[in-house]
Amino acid sequence: MNTGAAGSLLASLDWVSRDLRPILARALDGHEVSVEDGIALARAEGRDFHALTLVADEMRRRQAGEVVTYVVNRNVNFTNVCIKHCTFCAFSRDHREEEGYFLPVAEVVRRAREASELGATEVCIQAGLPPKLDGRYYIDLTRAITAAVPALHIHAFSPEEVLYGSIRSGLPIREYLAELKAAGLGTLPGTSAEILDQAIRDVIARGRITVEQWVDVITTAHALGIRTTSTIMYGHVETPAHWIHHMALLRAIQKDTGGFTEFVPLSLIHSEAPMWAKGLVPGVRPGATGIEVVKMHALARLMLGPTFRNIQSSWVKEGPKLAQLLLSAGANDLGGTLINESISTSAGAQYGQLVGPAELHRLIRDAGRVPAQRDTLYGLLHTYNDGEDPESPLDKIEDAEARFGSYRRLIASGEFRFTRG
Numbered sequence: 001m002n003t004g005a006a007g008s009l010l011a012s013l014d015w016v017s018r019d020l021r022p023i024l025a026r027a028l029d030g031h032e033v034s035v036e037d038g039i040a041l042a043r044a045e046g047r048d049f050h051a052l053t054l055v056a057d058e059m060r061r062r063q064a065g066e067v068v069t070y071v072v073n074r075n076v077n078f079t080n081v082c083i084k085h086c087t088f089c090a091f092s093r094d095h096r097e098e099e100g101y102f103l104p105v106a107e108v109v110r111r112a113r114e115a116s117e118l119g120a121t122e123v124c125i126q127a128g129l130p131p132k133l134d135g136r137y138y139i140d141l142t143r144a145i146t147a148a149v150p151a152l153h154i155h156a157f158s159p160e161e162v163l164y165g166s167i168r169s170g171l172p173i174r175e176y177l178a179e180l181k182a183a184g185l186g187t188l189p190g191t192s193a194e195i196l197d198q199a200i201r202d203v204i205a206r207g208r209i210t211v212e213q214w215v216d217v218i219t220t221a222h223a224l225g226i227r228t229t230s231t232i233m234y235g236h237v238e239t240p241a242h243w244i245h246h247m248a249l250l251r252a253i254q255k256d257t258g259g260f261t262e263f264v265p266l267s268l269i270h271s272e273a274p275m276w277a278k279g280l281v282p283g284v285r286p287g288a289t290g291i292e293v294v295k296m297h298a299l300a301r302l303m304l305g306p307t308f309r310n311i312q313s314s315w316v317k318e319g320p321k322l323a324q325l326l327l328s329a330g331a332n333d334l335g336g337t338l339i340n341e342s343i344s345t346s347a348g349a350q351y352g353q354l355v356g357p358a359e360l361h362r363l364i365r366d367a368g369r370v371p372a373q374r375d376t377l378y379g380l381l382h383t384y385n386d387g388e389d390p391e392s393p394l395d396k397i398e399d400a401e402a403r404f405g406s407y408r409r410l411i412a413s414g415e416f417r418f419t420r421g
């Protein structure tokens with residue numbers, strides 16, 4: 001039986017097709033959405049698609065309320081030199097290429113300190129896998145940042161990088177993660193997930209961290225008290241059934257560990273990605289369509305909302321306008337200010353590398369919601385209930401590229417050129 005808001009919402013959805021109506025009713029009643037039902041919802045079209053987003057918005061309201069969060073953070077992608085050849089990646093350079101760069105530890109620390117002075121609470125560090133990297137590099141880098149800027153939360157190193165550090169150092173994953181934590185690591189980004197389906201991974205990124213290894217790094221981190229985010233990359237050769245199986249796997253981990261802080265759908269930026277630009281992967285799509293993007297966030301809310309709570313929309317991938325719209329389709333977080341962004345930019349994303357707090361507030365308020373600055377673990381630092389606006393030095397910066405540098409400048413300049421040691 002449907003009661004209250006759930007019942008009245010469902011009653012007003014009497015135009016929904018017969019197959020989907022009971023599935024949406026069960027979701028509104030708080031039952032877990034099964035894989036089978038998730039796949040059926042993923043096929044929703046036309047008015048059913050609208051019903052899906054309405055139900056996702058209702059579940060967002062119940063699970064996360066009216067507050068929309070963001071984090072003031074800075075990305076540092078300290079090298080683009082990488083031994084792997086993931087076909088979706090336009091960021092990486094082979095070590096022989098002229099455009100390879102490698103930021104020294106002192107420069108990474110300088111960027112972290114500068115971010116902290118501008119109000120950032122988090123530095124997010126991810127990079128390529130340079131050949132012959134000292135296996136303890138990630139640990140030493142973490143320790144250096146912690147020593148210089150102890151208050152800054154270090155959100156760093158994808159499972160692929162953790163695995164690389166472990167292999168290069170000879171330390172087991174568990175010990176490696178424990179050392180990272182002891183050095184001051186706060187959380188891990190749950191990137192390098194793409195689609196957690198080995199057959200898809202073998203097509204788009206042969207040689208990349210396997211599903212089993214990814215799950216091992218993530219669950220080991222959770223067991224050590226290191227929380228992680230979670231992601232999906234879509235809009236290439238996968239099908240909606242892969243989305244749902246991917247979410248079901250994340251949900252099973254979350255039920256076991258409770259270690260995920262959020263789920264972040266990341267649609268493929270295709271234009272410069274080798275899989276598209278060089279035709280490396282037959283049948284690849286040119287990224288997700290707008291409907292797919294909205295559907296992904298709505299499905300995430302229904303599949304993951306009860307256990308994750310936080311579904312993020314990414315302005316870097318989708319642009320601020322679509323990211324704002326996703327707040328009405330299941331999302332409750334707008335991610336970070338970023339300050340520097342290289343990975344999406346190199347793949348052809350058009351949305352710049354800094355969106356300051358004032359603009360995030362404008363998007364959130366215009367969506368009829370309440371902005372709040374959060375920390376990495378979703379602790380609320382300031383909820384702007386009364387319509388006031390943040391006072392952030394980031395909003396006074398007129399030319400972010402001139403002030404903070406950019407990927408384009410980094411690869412063009414010789415200042416931090418990678419040299420084979």
Ligand code: SF4
Pocket residue numbers: 082083084085086089090091092127128129160
């Ligand atoms: S996605 Fe990461 S591991 Fe793959 S090529 Fe790019 S930088 Fe390297």
